[in-house]
Amino acid sequence: MKNKLHELIKFPCNFTxxxxxxxxxxxxxxxxxxIQxxxxxxxxxxxKKSNRGNYLSISITIFAxxxxxxxxxxYELSRINIVRIVL
Incomplete structure (x- = not known):
């Protein structure tokens, strides 16, 4: 997977x-x-809040x-105890 992703992305680049x-x-x-x-x-x-307000969706762009x-x-974002999914 790492090689495939590396082939698809040209660095440096913005990544969300x-x-x-x-x-x-x-x-x-x-x-x-x-991230800092x-x-x-x-x-x-x-x-963005979910319909019921139980979850937040945060989109954040970095320069990788x-x-x-x-x-x-x-890996580090997924280790935050209140994070459920990192896409």
Whole structure:
């Protein structure tokens, strides 16, 4: 999979993550904190609530230099205790 993804993406590039998690006020801050540790910068996440308001969908775009950054952030974002899915 790593080789396939590397073939499809030309680096450096913008890469958007979609993170779905519990609708807690600190979710967005936790996501940005994890990203800032790897790739410092200013981020403008797009936040949407689910119909019942139990979940938040956060789309956030980073500027990735290589495939390792993308894979590492997938792993780190998924480790946030209130995150349910990272796409």
């Amino acid at each position: 993550y979609k993170v779905i998690g519990m609708a807690h006020p600190e979710l967005v801050d936790k996501i940005i904190r994890v 540790l790897q790739i410092p910068g200013d981020y403008a996440p797009v936040v 230099s290589n495939i390792n950054q993308i894979e590492h952030l997938y």
